[in-house]
Amino acid sequence: MAVLMRRAMSGWGRTNPSSCEVIDVDRADIAAVVAQASSRGALARGLGRSYGDSAQNGGGLLVRLGGTAADIFLDPDTGVVRVGGGVSLDDLLRVVVPRGWFIPVSPGTRSVTIGGAVASDIHGKNHHVDGSFGNHVVSLTLLLADGSTMVVGPQQHAEIFWATVGGMGLTGIILEANVRLLAIETSRCAVETTRHDNLDSLLTEMSDGDEHYRYSVSWIDLIAKGRHLGRSVLSRGDHAKLSDLDARAAGDPLRYGPRQRISVPPLVPTPGVLNHASVALFNEGWFRHYPARRASVEGIGAFFHPLDGVGAWNRLYGRLGFVQYQFVVPFGEETALRDVIERLSASGAASFLAVLKRFGVGNPAPLSFPSPGWTLALDIPARSKGLASLLHDLDRVVLDAGGRHYLAKDSHTTPAAFRRGYPRLAEWQTIRDRLDPGRLWCSDQARRLELVDQAIIRSSS
Amino acid sequence: MNNAFGEAQHIVLLGGNSEIGLAVVRALISPATQTVTLGCRSLDKGAIVAATVASDTVTVDVVHFDAADSAGHQPFIDAEVAKHGDLDAVVMAFGVLGEQSDFDSDPVVAADAVTTNYVGAVSSGLAVAKQFRRQGHGVLVVLSSVAGERVRSANFVYGSSKAGLDAFAQGLGDTLAPLGAQVLVVRPGFVHSAMTKGMKPAPFSTTPDVVAARTVKALRAGKHTVWVPGTLRFVFGIFRHLPRAVWRRLPLG
Structure with missing residues (x-):
């Protein structure tokens, strides 16, 4: 069996690392490995792309299940x-x-x-x-x-x-x-892009037109202020039909081989290279790059996974990392959405393009994040001044509007705030505890947000 | 668990009546904070202080802690973890300044002071470190002093105990760094507080609140050492290298 190795681990945002035993396992030996876990418990970790502390387990065991x-x-x-x-x-x-x-x-x-x-x-x-x-x-x-x-x-x-x-x-x-x-008929996407000068224009367009498209998402420049507040690019589309392709592309309609173009080297200066000035410059250039309206055919990589073109892009934020903040507020709470956007814009935080989208109906899972409403996701360098208290304030705006936060992104909120957003937490805990009465499964996030009953974890140690 | 901004949920102050220690704890308290434990020798005094720290969202616990009682340190930490879970931030702030003249006349008093300042830090620091290792994270703030950086004849017993403490804390920090835990050594100059009341302030003096603010800032920046005020780092960079004959004659009080 593989040797256990103690390593400091963090999420994609690289903010609050903890150390634990990390082990790569395959399906044949995973049960035996997990059985060795100490009272700090065990957790599976995938590719470590959740932003906060959901895939780390301080002092415990992290297993990485292989797969090809x-x-x-x-x-x-x-x-x-x-x-x-x-x-x-x-x-x-x-x-x-x-x-x-x-x-x-x-x-x-x-x-x-x-x-x-x-x-x-x-x-x-x-x-x-x-x-x-x-x-x-x-x-x-x-x-x-x-x-x-x-x-x-x-x-x-x-x-x-x-x-x-x-x-x-x-x-x-x-x-x-x-x-x-x-x-799908082809590996391309037929995409329509529209540019919007302010938030109202964007929200109207999304509310009226989204139902005609399978895919819809907008990028907002959170640095823009005043009458440009919420200026954005809306991109919508669907998988291209064979008839949408030109003769050359139609010859090999399902061709697919995405590549990573460049990778960020490990040695980025401590404060990172993403600050208000550089992000503002980028956002401006990016906004101007788009015409008012454009129709195009794009590859799957360009349409769905633009960030995968740059390897290890989280390093651009420097040693102190970044936080991603994502929430949903119900339809009808556009005032809360605007309030959040205004506060972020006024704070001067260097937020790279924020992503806004509309959620449809949720599913029966008690802890599933999506529910009908507007969801906004944004990245901010963790070292930004006053960011911690700004986000606690935004939490309140979101929760007062009946919204909630996304566990895969969260790295800062409190147990009370989480409980408010997920009224079905207790129901989930009952099912979970019945499956795992000895409290084997645990993560740093589960400890921080009290997802798993702490008292019982400790008495077993 | 500390959140992405290093905001602690559970804070422990060793030396619960220390003015600087309390200032640091107040600066550490955030909307994420749930519990603060004050480890105090006198529970009565601790209760008075606790009322000034508690709030709607923060519960304050006062627990007996005697820095000079090394045997009690591991049980103190174990009980703390059993009651409130992971230690997110621990502030080590106990210490006695004493009078060099008292130490000169009664060596036992001097030994007691050193036991508190240095020996107590070793035993409690190692107990904290054991838990940090177990939980895989944690931050420890150690209140050292510039007095330990270059020891003066006017307070060399105190200075030597802080020199030992400082060296211990650095070593501990280097041991814990690969494990995801952080030790911050704070080196203030003269601090206006109850401990220094009536003394003539040295140049570059500061206050507990300034020490606290600089400490939290350094913690969040992932630093291992912070001087308050920052100028002292350069001043002592020179002092360190002065020949003994010159150092001895400097009019530093």
């Missing part, structure tokens, strides 16, 4: 793929796209494992039409705390299945999933 293209089995008749929990969306796409299938929900990066996609119940630009990742899972094979495995799905052990969707790995380790894919 060999763990992908596609049924071409039904479009259901059986895929290992440790397989990345990148590997999956490289296998299924050339055969005419696409993942039902795509986040902004391909560096996400299947296990992570389920555990965070990730969403994409099509949430308003297709819902989140969990909606497309037919079944899961789960490694439970007692070492046994269980197959769960919306039709079998539904309660456990929905506690696992969005359950942040705290119900067990996702060994395998059956996921229903989306049939």
Whole structure:
């Protein structure tokens, strides 16, 4: 069995590391490895793209389940793929796209494992039409705390299945999933882009037109102020049909081979290179780059995963890292949304392009983040002055409006704020605790937000 | 668990009546903070102080802690963890200044002061470190002093105890750094406080609130050492290298 190694680990935002034993495992030995966990517990970690402390477990055990293209089995008749929990969306796409299938929900990066996609119940630009990742899972094979495995799905052990969707790995380790894919004719996307000078124009356009597009997302320049507040670029589209392609592209309509163009070197100066001046310059150039209206055909990589073109881009924020802040507020609470945007813009924080999108109906998972409303996500350097108290203030605005925050992004909020946003937390905890009475599964985030009962963890130590 | 901004949920002050220590704790308290434990020799005095720290969102616990009682340090930390969970931020602020003349006339008094300032820091610091290792994170603030940087004849017993403390804290920090835990050594100059009341302030004097603000800023920046005021770093950079014959004759009080 592999040797345990103590390492400092952090999320993609590189803010609050903790050290733990990290071990790479395969399916054959994972149960035996997990059984060795100390009272600090165990947790599966995928590719470490959650921004905060959801995939770290200070003093405990972190297992990384391996996965390759060999763990992908596609049924071409039904479009259901059986895929290992440790397989990345990148590997999956490289296998299924050339055969005419696409993942039902795509986040902004391909560096996400299947296990992570389920555990965070990730969403994409099509949430308003297709819902989140969990909606497309037919079944899961789960490694439970007692070492046994269980197959769960919306039709079998539904309660456990929905506690696992969005359950942040705290119900067990996702060994395998059956996921229903989306049939595509081509590997390109037909995209329409419109530029908006202010928030009102953007919100109106999104409210009126989103239903006509499978994919819709907008990028807002949060540095813009005054009458330009909320200036943005809205990009909407769908998978291109064969008839949308020019003759050359139509010759190989399912060609797919995304590449990483450059990578950020490890030695970025401590304060990072993203500050108010550089971000303002970038946002300005980026905004001007787009004409008022444009129609184009883009590759999957350019449309869905623009940031994957730059490797290790989180290093640009320097040694102190960055936080991502993402929340949803219900439709009808546009005033709260505007209030948040105004406060961020007024704070002078160097926020790189913020992403705004509309969520459709949520799913039955008690801890799933998406619910009908507006969701805004933004990155800010962690060292920004006054940021901690600004975000605590924004939490209040969001919660007062009936909104909530996304666990896969959160790295700062409090147990009380979390409970307010997720009134079904206790229901989830009851199911979780029944599956794991000895409190094996734990993460730093679970400790910080009191997702898992602390008193019992400690008495067992 | 500390959040992304280093805001602690659970803060422990060792030396719960220390004015500088309390100032640091107040500066550390944020909307994320849930519990503050004041480790005090006198529970009565601690209770009075506790009322000034508590708020709607912060519960304050006062627990008996005697820096001179090394045997009690590990049980103190264990009980603290059992009650409130992971130690997110620990501030080590106990210490006695004493009078060099008293030490000269009664060596036992001097030894007692050194036991508190240095020996107590070693035993409590190692108990904290053990827990940091177990939990894989944590920050420890150690209130050292410029008096330990170059020891003066006017207070060399105090100075030597701080020199030992400072060296210990640096070593501890280097040991814990790869484990995700941080030790910050704070080196203030003369601080206007109850401990120095009636004394003639040295140049570059400061206040507990300034020390606290600089400490929190340094913590958040991931630093290992902070001088208050910052100028002292350069002043002592020179003092360190003065020949003994010159140093001895400097009119530093």
